[in-house]
Amino acid sequence: MKTPSVHLVWFRHDLRCHDNEALHAAFNAAAADNGVVIAVFIATAKSWQQHHMAAIRQDLLRRRVKALESELADLNIPLVMVEGVDYASCAKTIAAFIPKGLVALYAQREYEVREQQRDEQVSALLQQQQIDCHWFDRLCIMPPGSVLTQQGDVYKVFTPFKRNWLAKYAEQGVHCFAKPKPQARTFTDLPTFTVMQEGDNSSSAWPVAEAEVLQQMRLFCQQKVQDYTLQRDLPAVDGTSQVSPYLAIGVLSAQQCVARLQLEAGASIWQEKSGAAVWLSELIWRDFYKHIMLAFPKLIKHKAFQAETDLIQWPNNAALFEAWCQGKTGYPIVDAAMRQLNQTGWMHNRLRMITASFLVKDLHIDWRWGEQYFMSKLIDGDFAANNGGWQWAASTGTDAAPYFRIFNPVTQSQRFDANGDFIRKFIPELAAKSAKDIHWPHKPITPKGYAAPVVAHDQVRKITLALFSAVKNQENQHA
DNA sequence: TGCTGTTTCAG
């Protein structure tokens, strides 16, 4: 019997069967030439380590790949799970793996520098052997390059980007690809390979079955999104979608989120400040930061978008950094937030802004220290979103908060955790404090077991203003 | 999705 043509889907950050364009295209091609579809995932622990990927995120990834294996098996697609090394060796791994009859590879494109290099190497290698590569731009809702100013430039400011994005969306909507039907034949003549290792199960609180994840997103769109505008800011309330870990590894696509939102919320997505519009806005931020990252590779090298802010000499006091990491700064909302991160691998977005502002503008520590720490702990750690968020908070980014926007951690705490419920949950030392006193528990004295404030906010904020205005003035003089 | 110090004005 003749060897069938083989179509290989390479799963990376699109670990799903629904709305997977690469998988969909491979199916169509196999149907056309009477071939078969197979799939591969390559674990690259060394690269993940280099990128400071959190252990809990690595575990989520490995658990998800195992679940994907059985979901693909229902479609008669074998998923080969290889324990590789790093991005640089992926071409070698694939070369060693190439099955008999392979005619094409299908994958979703990624925009970080090393990921692009990896894909170029794989492209070159397969081209030598007359194997086609098909790359798909499905990581963003609107692919990079499709949302540009009238001059053809990449937007550097979010609001006009969003306006243009929404106009495109109004015009063309979003398309989702159906989950393929099981293929009639399957391919069993797989090469030998190093089997992927299991994770440490640290992410077990997060389900990984595709159906369950989809259901969570749908329930959010049905039941919670209408209250999102206000509820999303309260860390004590379960008012956010909680889909970020799944978007980060592609159990869900952002397109699926928008399509479902449209279905449930209808025209209210066009209504300013409706929950649907605000949640959609968050998804547009996700696109915005990815577009910016691709257009400005210096961001991947951890350079500040606003170059002059890299002239600031951050004191980088190691003891203060340690206090921040451990949640022992003496500022309850900051400490509760950091403990939530350390204990659960996730932090509420409002708290990400507060803790980031505090690290940079109260403790005077380089935002890159915080960026890396977040990556090393977050289950949803995504370079573009994390870097974008940090540069926004640190006032070094494109369309960032102005440098003089310095959060007062006590005011923020009073406003967004008014009863102190969130603080009490993560700081048992303060459990007895009243709603009034819990935000600043140091009067008349700091409770036993809780940290004294490591800095005085009203003093350090003035130093921040001076640090920034010095480099801004320098900039003006050069100009 | 800012804070702070100051001014203004109704009551």
Place this chain on the structure above:
DNA sequence: TGAAACAGC
């Protein structure tokens, strides 16, 4: 007296 508005950082 305190809410609201405002300007500057």
